Each structure stands twice: as structure tokens, then as C-alpha cells.
Amino acid sequence: MAKIYSKPSSVNETNNLNPKEETVGFILAYSRAIKFCNYKKTQFETILN
Amino acid sequence: MKSVLTDDATLVSNYIQGDEDSLSILIKKHKQRIYSFIYSKVYDRDISEDVFQDTFIKVIKTLKKGRYNEEGKFLPWVMRIAHNLVIDHFRRNNRMPKFDNSGEFSIFSVLSDNSLNAEKQMVRDQVNVDIKRVIEELPEDQKEVLKMRVYQEMSFKEISERTGVSINTALGRMRYALINMRKTIEKNNMILTN
Numbered sequence: 001m002a003k004i005y006s007k008p009s010s011v012n013e014t015n016n017l018n019p020k021e022e023t024v025g026f027i028l029a030y031s032r033a034i035k036f037c038n039y040k041k042t043q044f045e046t047i048l049n
Numbered sequence: 050m051k052s053v054l055t056d057d058a059t060l061v062s063n064y065i066q067g068d069e070d071s072l073s074i075l076i077k078k079h080k081q082r083i084y085s086f087i088y089s090k091v092y093d094r095d096i097s098e099d100v101f102q103d104t105f106i107k108v109i110k111t112l113k114k115g116r117y118n119e120e121g122k123f124l125p126w127v128m129r130i131a132h133n134l135v136i137d138h139f140r141r142n143n144r145m146p147k148f149d150n151s152g153e154f155s156i157f158s159v160l161s162d163n164s165l166n167a168e169k170q171m172v173r174d175q176v177n178v179d180i181k182r183v184i185e186e187l188p189e190d191q192k193e194v195l196k197m198r199v200y201q202e203m204s205f206k207e208i209s210e211r212t213g214v215s216i217n218t219a220l221g222r223m224r225y226a227l228i229n230m231r232k233t234i235e236k237n238n239m240i241l242t243n
Contacts (some may be wrong), residue, residue, distance in 0.1 A: 019084045019101045027105040031072050036113050
């Protein structure tokens, strides 16, 4: 019987991961900051600082 | 209870109309699946964070620009974006997922390169030349038996038939051949190991 040397990746290791709170926070802040304005046929992107 | 009861399509629709909390609910609802999917491809927490962030930046831009059409489901669409960004990441780094070899287990303990490098090849060539010289020093009858046994892989029965001597004589010649070779090697301080 051949030995299996590779470590099996546990289901928990790859399936129960969550992004950091800071990452989610950044995304939500980015979402609040970004605005798109349409002027005639042009779309402008603005980000609030 | 709003997050449980409201489906993705409604949340997306609310978000497009300016309800920022809907995005928060959507992220909360799907972050584990999306992040785990990304991590299962890149196997690096920091890169996973970056790809996750870029995925949602793309989602936000598409939704706010009004370019999202609710043909498919929200989650498969986000997963597709994440998948494309993972591919972009590997393209940018011009490599495929690699084994980082950071744990206790070393991949190199299993994988080895058996081919000789230039130095080892030179040493082996030198050893072969020396062995040939040692063999050439042997008396003709011993040399004959040794070559048949080692290089032609003949049995002692075959050797005895070929040389017209008994098996015991062939064995004896082989024995003396080895003894004489050892003597020559010791006498000349030859090192015949690779």
C-alpha cells in the first residue's frame, strides 16, 4: 500500500473561511463613497475622500 | 430578520436604488462561500483578501453603473467575477498555483531529481575509467569471468559452459578477480565512489 505523503486539506480549512472585517469594511465604505453621474452620453465616476 | 427573508434579487434591486445596507446584507450572506472559493484556488490568505475586495469593487461598479441584468442569480455572477479575477491574478504572476513548502512536510523529501548534475557526471565518468583500468590489470582468465558475470550478466553455469571450466573454477576466478581488484584499488589509493 503506497503511503500518501500529502496532507489532506480538511473541509473546514478551505470551506469555513471568512474575509477580514477590515476588508468587508473597506468594501462597504467604498460603496458609500463611489458615485456615478451621467451627463449626456458620458458617465463620470466620483469617489468621496 | 430582513437578511433571511429578503432574496438576493430584491437586495440587489434595493442596493441599486441607493440602499447601502442591502450590500452589507449580501456580503454577510455570501462572504464565506466567495472567500472560501477564492482561497481554494490561491491558497494564500492575503491574496484571497485582495481578490475578494476586487471582486466586490467590480460588483459595486457594475451595479452602480446600472449594467447588471438580473438574468442569472447574484451569487453565480459574483463567483464568476471572483473566478476571472483569480485567473487574472495567476496570469499577472505568470504562474500556476504552487506548493509553498512552508509546512512541516517538505515536498522535496518525496520528489528528487535523480539525474546527475555536471559535477556528478564527471565524477562518475572518472570512476568508470578507473574501474576499467583496474579490470585491465587482472589476469586474462579472471578478467574474462568478471566481464561475463558483471557486464554480460551471465550466470556462473553459462560462464562455465562458455569458458569450458567447471562452475567452481569460474566462481574461484571471480573471487580472485574481486580480491585482486581490491588490492589494486588499495595500493593506488583509488576512490571509486560517486
